[in-house]
Amino acid sequence: xxxxxxxxxxxxxxxxxxxxxxxxxxxxxxxxxxxxxxxxxxxxxxxxxxxxxxxxxxxxxxxxxxxxxxxxxxxxxxxxxxxxxxxxxxxxxxxxxxxxxxxxxxxxxxxxxxxxxxxxxxxxxxxxxxxxxxxxxxxxxxxxxxxxxxxxxxxxxxxxxxxxxxxxxxxxxxxxxxxxxxxxxxxxxxxxxxxxxxxxx
Amino acid sequence: xxxxxxxxxxxxxxxxxxxxxxxxxxxxxxxxxxxxxxxxxxxxxxxxxxxxxxxxxxxxxxxxxxxxxxxxxxxxxxxxxxxxxxxxxxxxxxxxxxxxxxxxxxxxxxxxxxxxxxxxxxxxxxxxxxxxxxxxxxxxxxxxxxxxxxxxxxxxxxxxxxxxxxxxxxxxxxxxxxxxxxxxxxxxxxxxxxxxxxxxx
Numbered sequence: 001x002x003x004x005x006x007x008x009x010x011x012x013x014x015x016x017x018x019x020x021x022x023x024x025x026x027x028x029x030x031x032x033x034x035x036x037x038x039x040x041x042x043x044x045x046x047x048x049x050x051x052x053x054x055x056x057x058x059x060x061x062x063x064x065x066x067x068x069x070x071x072x073x074x075x076x077x078x079x080x081x082x083x084x085x086x087x088x089x090x091x092x093x094x095x096x097x098x099x100x101x102x103x104x105x106x107x108x109x110x111x112x113x114x115x116x117x118x119x120x121x122x123x124x125x126x127x128x129x130x131x132x133x134x135x136x137x138x139x140x141x142x143x144x145x146x147x148x149x150x151x152x153x154x155x156x157x158x159x160x161x162x163x164x165x166x167x168x169x170x171x172x173x174x175x176x177x178x179x180x181x182x183x184x185x186x187x188x189x190x191x192x193x194x195x196x197x198x199x200x201x
Numbered sequence: 202x203x204x205x206x207x208x209x210x211x212x213x214x215x216x217x218x219x220x221x222x223x224x225x226x227x228x229x230x231x232x233x234x235x236x237x238x239x240x241x242x243x244x245x246x247x248x249x250x251x252x253x254x255x256x257x258x259x260x261x262x263x264x265x266x267x268x269x270x271x272x273x274x275x276x277x278x279x280x281x282x283x284x285x286x287x288x289x290x291x292x293x294x295x296x297x298x299x300x301x302x303x304x305x306x307x308x309x310x311x312x313x314x315x316x317x318x319x320x321x322x323x324x325x326x327x328x329x330x331x332x333x334x335x336x337x338x339x340x341x342x343x344x345x346x347x348x349x350x351x352x353x354x355x356x357x358x359x360x361x362x363x364x365x366x367x368x369x370x371x372x373x374x375x376x377x378x379x380x381x382x383x384x385x386x387x388x389x390x391x392x393x394x395x396x397x398x399x400x401x402x
Binding site: 021022023025026104105106107111112114115116117118119120125128129132159162163166167168169170171173174176177178179183186187190193194195196 | 222223224226227305306307308312313315316317318319320321326329330333360363364366367368369370371372374375377378379380384387388391394395396397
């Protein structure tokens with residue numbers, strides 16, 4: 001990695017950490033620069049605005065979620081519905097560990113941005129909207145496979161995946177607000193009940 | 202209402218509107234004072250800190266939700282499960298109207314505060330936590346009545362109400378992020394599927 005890429009990456013990583021543990025509007029550019037050990041002029045060389053940084057942070061958080069949670073959960077070494085259950089176990093264990101280390105549940109980085117910024121910045125809203133749709137895809141795939149195997153009756157897999165991921169966002173918001181990772185485990189058990197019958201969406 | 206109460210009320214109402222349509226950290230005390238047509242010294246007479254104002258805003262939003270949504274939805278003129286369906290119809294119609302008037306879905310005022318502030322202010326987190334628990338109560342009551350009438354099998358009504366309200370928060374987050382009130386109608390139809398069997402929580 002060359003020096004410019006390294007500086008850009010340090011800014012993104014500093015912002016990701018500060019914003020995730022607090023909130024977007026609460027963290028200023030100066031604080032991000034201090035945390036990344038970068039001069040403010042250098043910041044604006046890489047990011048014309050704080051919004052551009054936010055979009056890069058969202059990309060990095062999405063890549064992180066894919067590597068640490070999605071890929072592991074949806075491996076096809078177990079039946080498709082068990083993979084969805086493993087998704088909930090994985091996010092439960094992740095946030096339980098974070099709580100043990102920090103005393104806090106920080107929620108879903110995408111839900112946090114969506115909640116805080118959707119009415120304030122159309123580019124950020126649209127990006128989070130897109131990340132939510134993309135996050136539904138491994139659920140659609142697992143549900144489709146479960147229907148094909150006869151593990152589920154015929155259902156609207158796209159509508160079901162959307163209902164499940166909306167529930168995921170609600171669970172993460174509850175876990176953050178109640179500061180209790182056990183809610184992820186308890187509420188997650190009900191996710192597969194949200195099946196949407198075909199033609200009844 | 203005397204002059205002091207009127208001033209206090211104007212500050213709360215201005216803050217409620219500004220924070221709900223944007224976010225807590227994005228709205229400063231000076232802007233709230235300007236919007237309420239109140240001097241900054243007067244603000245601190247009523248609210249020692251912005252956090253104290255946030256807690257009063259949450260009280261007012263809770264009272265508003267009770268009057269406009271909960272009371273109307275959970276009237277006992279229809280069977281208990283139909284009241285839960287009416288809750289979703291009511292929030293759908295409310296946010297559809299807001300979207301028509303403003304072009305935006307602003308989400309759940311409690312979920313918004315919980316998402317943005319839970320890791321930053323323990324008093325606000327605890328207040329929102331309490332409001333979420335209180336919001337589950339009319340659902341517990343309707344579910345209990347439905348079990349008693351034989352409209353539902355024996356279920357853990359408290360755990361079911363919690364799962365349903367977590368789903369409500371996820372639906373509102375999705376509707377805000379996708380800026381689409383139709384998600385409230387579509388996803389809301391699945392809420393009663395989240396029944397939690399007795400002793401299996």
